[in-house]
Amino acid sequence: MSETLTAAVTALNEKLAGEGFDGTAKFVLGDEGSLMIDSDGARIGDDDADVTLSADVDTFQQIFEGETNPTNAFMSGKLTVDGDMGAAMRLASLLG
Numbered sequence: 001m002s003e004t005l006t007a008a009v010t011a012l013n014e015k016l017a018g019e020g021f022d023g024t025a026k027f028v029l030g031d032e033g034s035l036m037i038d039s040d041g042a043r044i045g046d047d048d049a050d051v052t053l054s055a056d057v058d059t060f061q062q063i064f065e066g067e068t069n070p071t072n073a074f075m076s077g078k079l080t081v082d083g084d085m086g087a088a089m090r091l092a093s094l095l096g
Helices: 003-016 057-064 070-075 085-095
Strands: 025-029 033-038 041-044 051-055 080-083
Touching: 003 025, 003 033, 003 041, 003 057, 003 085, 025 057, 025 085, 051 057, 051 085, 057 070, 070 085, 080 085
Parallel strands: 025 051
Antiparallel strands: 025 033, 033 041, 051 080
């Protein structure tokens, strides 16, 4: 298991503060692997999801730490979104 993924799951669960997400989202962190967010919170996984967000590790780290706005990352091409754009927007508001 990747230390990067483990750290990302921890950061996301802290950011979500136990709230979970009313859908399923997958984050693909470059070559490190992927993690999931759903109603139970964040975990390492590679399941089907309503929306898949892909970026390099540095971009996700900046998003998770609040240094980069997810919408700005998307608009600048650093973050790609595949699937339900509405779910992506709900997730961005949770993380932002």
